[in-house]
Structure formats: structure tokens, C-alpha cells
Amino acid sequence: MTYIITSLCLRDGGCVDVCPVECIVPGNPQDKWPWYYIDPDTCIDCGACIPECPYEAIFTEDEVPDAFEAMGDEVQSMPAGTAGFDTPWEGENHHGQTVKLASTKVLEAGEAVDLTADTKPNYDFFEDGPGYWDGWEEAVSG
């Protein structure tokens, strides 16, 4: 098993520092890889990242919900061009740096969202995508 970062990730970066095996990497380029991603082959299932996420975007692989029930005002982020994700979002990461996301959607209270499709990008990012790209550690060090 591994842990999975889902589309509720807003690139806050707060989970990176607590990972004892440094397997959480920010997506790059951001328009194609908008979340942070967990390397499934390196994650040791310690669970330290889950309480650090202010947006509750991280789940164990077998608990990624197929019907996540929104409380309302959660923001879901997708690669640029994803249909229905037309709202820009701006906030701060845990270093106080501005984060801008172009392709997001604000969830309504009671809306049920299937997050299971978010599992595969965590694998793809490391198998076919940039993985541990040059400069990722500097990018998250603030």
C-alpha cells in the first residue's frame, strides 16, 4: 500500500517536511501536474503526512473515497484544460509564498466527488512523469 495525494491538494507544501523518506514531490510543470505527488515505491506508510494537510487531501490508497462528501467551499484542482475546472484560485503555502492555481472548482455542500481517479497520477508522476525533478527540494524549502 501507499498513501495518495488527491485533487484536493492546493500545493500548500506542508506535508513535505514531515515525510521521513522525502517521497512527496511538487508537480512540475504545474499546469500539467497541479498537485504534490507521493512516490508509491518509496512511501513507508507512516501516516505522518495526513495530519499536516490543511485541506485533507491525503488518503491511504485503499481509503481514497469514491464519494467524498463536500462540506462546501473545498477547492478541487485539475490539470489545465480539464472541463469544468475554470475557476482560478490563489492562496498561500506554509512558507507564506503565493500559490496560484488556474484550473480549480469550488465544491458545494453535500456534493459527492469521486476521488479514486486521483490515485493513478501519483504512480504516473514517478513512472512516466518528471518524478524527482532537478530542483524540487529547493522549490519546497521556502
Ligand code: SF4
Ligand atoms: S499538505 Fe496537502 S495541500 Fe499541502 S501539498 Fe501536501 S497534500 Fe497538498
Ligand code: SF4
Ligand atoms: S505516509 Fe509517511 S512515508 Fe508515506 S508519504 Fe506520508 S509521510 Fe511520507
